[in-house]
Amino acid sequence: MNFKLKIWRQKNSTDKGRFVEYLVKNISPDASFLEMLDVLNVELTRRGEEPVAFDHDCREGICGSCGIMINGRAHGPGHGAATCELRMRAFQDNETIVAEPWRAKPFPVLRDLVVDRSSFDRIMVAGGYISAKTGGVPDGNAIPISKPIADQAMDAAACIGCGACVAACPNSSAMLFVAAKVSHLALLPQGQPERKSRVERMVAQMDAEGFGNCSNNYACEAECPKEISVSNIARMNTEYILAKIR
Amino acid sequence: MKLNSKIPDGPIEKKWDNHRFNLKLVNPANKRKYTIIVVGTGLAGASAAASLGELGYNVLSFSYHESPRRAHSIAAQGGINAPKNYSNDGDSIWRLFYDTVKGGDYRAREANVYRLAQVSGSIIDQCVAQGVPFARDYAGYLDNRSFGGAQVSRTFYARGQTGQQLLLGAYSALCRQMDVGKVKFFARREMLDVVVIDGQARGVICRNLVTGAIEPYVGDAVVLATGGYGNVFYLSTNAKASNATAIWRAYKRGAAFGNPCYTQIHPTCIPQSGEYQSKLTLMSESLRNDGRIWVPKKKGDTRKPEDIPESERDYYLERIYPAFGNLVPRDVASRAAKRMCDDGYGVGSTGRAVYLDFGAAIKRLGKNVIEERYGNLFDMYHEISAEDPYRTPMRIYPAVHYTMGGLWVDYNLMSSIPGMYVVGEANFSDHGANRLGASALMQGLADGYFVLPYTIGDYLATSKFKQVSAEEASFKETQREVGHYVKKMVSINGKKSAEEFHRELGKIMWDNVGMGRNKAGLKKALAKIPKLREEFWSNLKIVGTASELNMELEKAGRVADFLELGELLAYDALHREESCGGHFREEHQTEEGEAKRNDAKFSYVAAWEYAGANKAPILNKEQLKFEYVKPSQRSYK
Numbered sequence A: 001m002n003f004k005l006k007i008w009r010q011k012n013s014t015d016k017g018r019f020v021e022y023l024v025k026n027i028s029p030d031a032s033f034l035e036m037l038d039v040l041n042v043e044l045t046r047r048g049e050e051p052v053a054f055d056h057d058c059r060e061g062i063c064g065s066c067g068i069m070i071n072g073r074a075h076g077p078g079h080g081a082a083t084c085e086l087r088m089r090a091f092q093d094n095e096t097i098v099a100e101p102w103r104a105k106p107f108p109v110l111r112d113l114v115v116d117r118s119s120f121d122r123i124m125v126a127g128g129y130i131s132a133k134t135g136g137v138p139d140g141n142a143i144p145i146s147k148p149i150a151d152q153a154m155d156a157a158a159c160i161g162c163g164a165c166v167a168a169c170p171n172s173s174a175m176l177f178v179a180a181k182v183s184h185l186a187l188l189p190q191g192q193p194e195r196k197s198r199v200e201r202m203v204a205q206m207d208a209e210g211f212g213n214c215s216n217n218y219a220c221e222a223e224c225p226k227e228i229s230v231s232n233i234a235r236m237n238t239e240y241i242l243a244k245i246r
Numbered sequence B: 001m002k003l004n005s006k007i008p009d010g011p012i013e014k015k016w017d018n019h020r021f022n023l024k025l026v027n028p029a030n031k032r033k034y035t036i037i038v039v040g041t042g043l044a045g046a047s048a049a050a051s052l053g054e055l056g057y058n059v060l061s062f063s064y065h066e067s068p069r070r071a072h073s074i075a076a077q078g079g080i081n082a083p084k085n086y087s088n089d090g091d092s093i094w095r096l097f098y099d100t101v102k103g104g105d106y107r108a109r110e111a112n113v114y115r116l117a118q119v120s121g122s123i124i125d126q127c128v129a130q131g132v133p134f135a136r137d138y139a140g141y142l143d144n145r146s147f148g149g150a151q152v153s154r155t156f157y158a159r160g161q162t163g164q165q166l167l168l169g170a171y172s173a174l175c176r177q178m179d180v181g182k183v184k185f186f187a188r189r190e191m192l193d194v195v196v197i198d199g200q201a202r203g204v205i206c207r208n209l210v211t212g213a214i215e216p217y218v219g220d221a222v223v224l225a226t227g228g229y230g231n232v233f234y235l236s237t238n239a240k241a242s243n244a245t246a247i248w249r250a251y252k253r254g255a256a257f258g259n260p261c262y263t264q265i266h267p268t269c270i271p272q273s274g275e276y277q278s279k280l281t282l283m284s285e286s287l288r289n290d291g292r293i294w295v296p297k298k299k300g301d302t303r304k305p306e307d308i309p310e311s312e313r314d315y316y317l318e319r320i321y322p323a324f325g326n327l328v329p330r331d332v333a334s335r336a337a338k339r340m341c342d343d344g345y346g347v348g349s350t351g352r353a354v355y356l357d358f359g360a361a362i363k364r365l366g367k368n369v370i371e372e373r374y375g376n377l378f379d380m381y382h383e384i385s386a387e388d389p390y391r392t393p394m395r396i397y398p399a400v401h402y403t404m405g406g407l408w409v410d411y412n413l414m415s416s417i418p419g420m421y422v423v424g425e426a427n428f429s430d431h432g433a434n435r436l437g438a439s440a441l442m443q444g445l446a447d448g449y450f451v452l453p454y455t456i457g458d459y460l461a462t463s464k465f466k467q468v469s470a471e472e473a474s475f476k477e478t479q480r481e482v483g484h485y486v487k488k489m490v491s492i493n494g495k496k497s498a499e500e501f502h503r504e505l506g507k508i509m510w511d512n513v514g515m516g517r518n519k520a521g522l523k524k525a526l527a528k529i530p531k532l533r534e535e536f537w538s539n540l541k542i543v544g545t546a547s548e549l550n551m552e553l554e555k556a557g558r559v560a561d562f563l564e565l566g567e568l569l570a571y572d573a574l575h576r577e578e579s580c581g582g583h584f585r586e587e588h589q590t591e592e593g594e595a596k597r598n599d600a601k602f603s604y605v606a607a608w609e610y611a612g613a614n615k616a617p618i619l620n621k622e623q624l625k626f627e628y629v630k631p632s633q634r635s636y637k
């Protein structure tokens, strides 16, 4: 297959950036989107042009490194898959494909398609954990947890921290990401002691990072590669209100 | 070099307890006077950094990733072992110990393995307390499944995302220490050298991957938790950035490299489909709980799998190994698949694949149960192959997956450079010549949560430290060398990208140092690798500079080290004139084609010592003693 690519090129965080067009030829429909970029990069290197920088690592949808806005959609066409899982068979032959970085103030562009998502780490550092001391804990089976609860916690814990929810949201809200962590820990008995302070601190940090508010647009859920449900946002809102009034 | 494994005296059940009691302690008020550098934030590094911070040390944590949570450990699918015996099927510490020593084909240290089995139960407790949502049964208790090389169910799991959940647990423990200021995390920093002063590891030199700055960091001890080197084969199941640079640079500074030729080929991966392919995708071993592996009985049978009747299928693992069936260890399953394909029974367009069939399990348990157990893996397979594994069997083939070899460490996990510790996949310690499934996560967390925090204290308490700053001559010198090296690479200005060199190296490695090795092939590799390395240093092309975010430069640095490590790997494989676990020398096999060890000559750890550029490395031997599990020809029949 052949494609025309319009790729966002930006040298560093202070550069203004622009779209540049490239042609790629003879791409297998079974190749992944990132493998198509690999082919382009080898080609660019041969020509002495700077290859396109993009984050990636596992290439199987679990590490959360990759994240490209493709034709205006976070992680491109399709549902429940990260950019690295996208195959070229999802596109038409000779299609023009536009590739941009996540656009959100709390995710500054470092170069081309690479952004800095350390704001997510800072939210996690603000209480996104259970204070379990190494070694000083009871037997794993001491507290039975009903299967439906464990399963719901797991559904929320599946978030890969990719930031697509923020990129997809017109307000650059990080509610889905934060709500997934708050829900995961609030659902479990182990998470109870710090339940109140956790939600308060994480939300405060989210606001301090400059993420926007949620206006129930639900674009986050639609583009989330792990199909994290917006019901987690409702749960977080309840948690937050309860924390505030108690 | 004199190697001292420091294995404590006494009966095996008591060794660790006695040793812990004998270790010197750093008093709580003094801990904050020490700074420990931890490179890597996978399971081993994150758990180590978090536990050390919790004890009160100052910890500097580094990763080339943007966040600790991106480490390769996140991709582990299947599960983590612990002999809790919750399944009441006769498991015990002793049995896990025995299975691991046997599974490793009698090439691991008994004392280390026993300790691993001993502490593994605490790992599960710890992870549950952190909120890791392990799978549970309807009564609310933790659920288990089986993995290869074991006849009990001792594997804990979180759907097909166990590594992710365990890493998020360790990451949260790390976040907690970052929150209280005991751990400082440095993102997008690649360690490019260790600094050794008066024979002690005292710091590291990193490249800031965003600005290109070459930065020095000073500490009282250095911990490497930098993962395995499977990507020396180019195509593997490892994450794309996984590399050997940290351990390789440490090797060149005096750390012995243990058993580099012990590499693991995983039997169940999605076969390669084209030249463009950048990595191979694992289909977790847990699938062998319910999936049955087969090939057609007729050679070159091109019928669709659904059209081949039961009577014309050869469930070869069940036939050859009735006791373990589809759950034989990885090395055994991989070689059996290769043999079937070599003999002309392979399936798919290339003939290099076998079937992994869930038809019977779906009939027996229903689609729902299978979906619940393996849903995400089935989706992943579907996504990649465009085939629906609920209807038609998966096609699988072995792929490079894990490296048992790594930097040599003593019982305290200290390398041959005093003050430099190595944990997780980066060390050589516990798996011998073959790792059993679900044991890498166990080892990484055991090292980080429950072993290193004790042993490193003993070193700090008993060593003398001179006051050191980054202005010290040794720091300045190493920093200068690293800067020079990076600039040299950028200025070659040849014609070929690092990616192309990496692919070429990978092909040499896979063809000659892969699943089956022989003298002629290994010699061929040893002739080809230095030539390719020479070409690399004269014909590499990197566009851009060293003082900016330059991913080509990062890749080139990693490939440069693989081009050296690949040679050591082949060298070690050539010297080891026996077959054991994942190291299969075609000259040494039993009549049935199984690995044939030579205990009289090779019951030792090969710890290679760097002797200088273009000089043959020096072989040091650590003899292995088996007092509890007597070596025998492994049998899974």
Ligand SMILES: Cc1cc2nc3c(=O)[nH]c(=O)nc-3n(C[C@H](O)[C@H](O)[C@H](O)COP(=O)(O)OP(=O)(O)OC[C@H]3O[C@@H](n4cnc5c(N)ncnc54)[C@H](O)[C@@H]3O)c2cc1C
Binding pocket: B039, B040, B041, B042, B043, B044, B045, B062, B063, B064, B065, B068, B070, B071, B072, B073, B074, B075, B076, B077, B078, B079, B080, B162, B163, B189, B190, B191, B192, B225, B226, B227, B228, B237, B238, B239, B242, B243, B245, B246, B282, B284, B401, B402, B423, B424, B425, B426, B437, B438, B439, B440, B441, B442, B444
């Ligand atoms: C697909 C897959 C599935 C697996 N499934 C299982 C399973 O089910 N059960 C099991 O037990 N095992 C499994 N394994 C094996 C297991 O995941 C790994 O062995 C284990 O996670 C390694 O952990 P680690 O902490 O040692 O290293 P890693 O997780 O590889 O972490 C390495 C860390 O070091 C950092 N680093 C490396 N070099 C540098 C440098 N020079 N400078 C700065 N930072 C550096 C990286 O950024 C990273 O943070 C699987 C492996 C794969 C590939």
Ligand code: SF4
Binding pocket: A158, A159, A160, A161, A162, A163, A164, A165, A166, A176, A177, A180, A220, A223, A224, A225, A226, A227, A228
């Ligand atoms: S909620 Fe979904 S989209 Fe947002 S970070 Fe997590 S996985 Fe990515």
Ligand code: FES
Binding pocket: A055, A056, A057, A058, A059, A060, A061, A062, A063, A064, A065, A066, A067, A082, A083, A084, A085, A160
């Ligand atoms: S590269 Fe890991 S999620 Fe895409």
